[in-house]
Amino acid sequence: MLAEVLAWLFTPATLDARRTGHLTAAVSLWSRARRCRTDWASHEARCGAVVERALDGLPARRTCLVLGSGLMRDVSLARLAESFDKVILVDVVHLWPIRLTARRFPNVRLVDLDVTGTTDLLLGRATGLADPLARFRADPTIDLVISANCLSQLALTPVERVRRRGGLPLIRFPDLGRRIVEGHLDALRRFSARVCLLTDDEGLDVGARGEILERYDLLEGITLPPADDDWEWTLAPLGEAARDHAVVHRAHGFADFHAADARHRRAAT
Template identity: 55%
Template sequence: MLAELFFWAITPCRLDHRRLGYLSAAISLWARGSRCRRDWSDHEANAKSVMLAAAQSLPQRRTCVVLGSGLLRDVPLDELSSLFQSVLLVDIVHLWPARLKALRYRNVQLLELDLTGTTDMLLGRARGFSDPLIRLQQDQTIDLVISATCLSQLPLGPEAVGARRSARLPQLPKDLSRQIIERHLDAICRLPGRICVVTDTEVLTRTRSGDVIEGEDLLEGVSLPAPDREWIWPVAPFGEYARDEELVHPVRGYLDFRVARRRG
């Protein structure tokens, strides 16, 4: 608890993003990640290996952009920093453990950006989405873009704001979450370079006997093409969420998302 308060006080984070709950969400994710370190390690190794395979298959490696870099738990930063001339880590908030890690590399930079383009809309200052990645579209040095296990997380902040929305704010689109997911996938496909995607797709509640007793789509009905790799992420092992139930997320990895989309 003390560590969480400490992060709250010392993390550089835009006031808008603090108001929208992103800093608190990042701190809770850090706390859960620390508690579940062992259970998450296979998932993190799988995610890193997809990202690395995508990077190694490229003919040239100038800039790599990592979207949803977060705590750099599932991002092979050491290897990406050696392989590329520069690495840009993008997230709405970077906590100090990630900042300190990034500081070790001269060619790694951080960018704090709302990847949903909804901040102004949620705060009642705009009627529609902004295009957060537009500034990267012209950068022809980008050889690899990685969407790093952030797709399913992107609607969570806006959904929480929508749920506690004040009457003064304009009505939010009914299918806001679905739009956020679709827009992210379309926006990354407009960027230069190879697109690598790692994303969880569902949350399943499992009993100790392995029976799935509940399931929920995390992608709001947006269907994804067949992945190159698939695995299970035990997000909340037994005892974390309930004594006799665990929450697991199926995860998909795409080495080249455009090619996967064309495959259908």
Template identity: 35%
Template sequence: MLREAIEYLTTPCPPLARRFGYLGEMVALGARYRRQKRGWAPHVAACHRFVEQAIQRVEPGGRILVAGSGLLIEVPLETLTARFDEVVLADMLHSRAVRRRAAGLPNVRLLELDVSGALAPLAAALDNGAPLPTGFEPPPIDGEPFRFALSCNLLSQLPLLPLEAVERRAPHTPDAERLSFALCMVQGHLRWLSDIAERAALFTDIDSSWLHRGTVTEVEDSTWGLPLPAPDVSWLWDIAPAPEQHRRHDLRHSVGGWFDLQEVTSALPPC
């Protein structure tokens, strides 16, 4: 607990990230990873393998954008820096460990960015008692166009902390309005990635299963009802074996990876 408290107090954090709980979430994720490092190893290896396969589909050089770079657990950073001229790591905030790691790699740039573009308008709506926003988009990123963009286990997570804020500040918001907001976040993220780079790829958890003594007792969709095609590759992630999150039940995610995001976005309905 002391390590987490020090990390929370000393990590540079933009006001929006602090307001919506991203700092606490980052610290908690790092602590969980340290506790579950051995159990997460197959998932981390699968993520690295997917990224390595995805980048082979584009020419070396140019710029790559990594959206949701987080603690770099699932990102084979040195592999990316060896293949691309510049690696832009985009997330709401960056831990001190990530900053130190990036400082040793001259072609890595850290970018604090709300990759949905939803948080500022949501904060304004909650402060003013207005309906949840839907017409938002991420800000542009300066510099040369990206050769490749990658979304790292981010899609399902995008609406979670914003919707927690909605529950705290505007608990009477209708479910349909909340779902519409969430769908605009995830659809907008996919379209943004497709537009920002010559080629884009994505991996994300697609459902969550609770297991008791190896038997699945409950399955929940993690993609907000978005009609995604079957992934190109998939694997299982034992994210929270008991008693990590539940005293008796294990939590397992199914993860899917898509090598060509343009094919995914072409089938999406309008937001």
């Protein structure tokens, strides 16, 4: 608890990230990641393997853009830094552990950015959603984009805030969560670079005897094309989030999201 308070106080986060609740969410995720590191190890290894497939046969390796980079637990920063001329890590908050790690690599840059474009709406400075990834789409040197397990997280803080506070954002965007998830997938589709997508899409509450107590959608009703790899991620073992059940997420890896999308469209026609 003390570590969390200190992290909240001393992380050089933007004032916006503090006001919107993104810093609080990032600190709590960091804390859970430390407690659950053994349970998360196989998920992180599966993510790493999908990224390796994404690197395979990539014709050029100038810039790699990582969205939702967080602590870079699920993607090896060392591997990316040695493979690309430049690596850009984008997250709404970068906590101290990743700031210190990134300092070891002169070709790594951190960008604090809300990739959903909802911050101005949430703080009453805009009436619509921004397109914060446009500037990266305009960068012709980006050869690989990795969306690193952020898709299912993106809507949580904005939707919770809008529901709690109501007002114009709720009237204008009653479907804000869906728009955020759809918006991120659309933004990925509009990159001409290869896109590697790592995401979970379903949560399961699993009882002590392995029985499924509840299933819930994590992507606001949006379905994904079939992935290159699928696995279960024990997000919270028994006793971590609840006494009577563990929380397990269905996770997916797309080494080349454009190709997965194209295969899916072909299969549908």
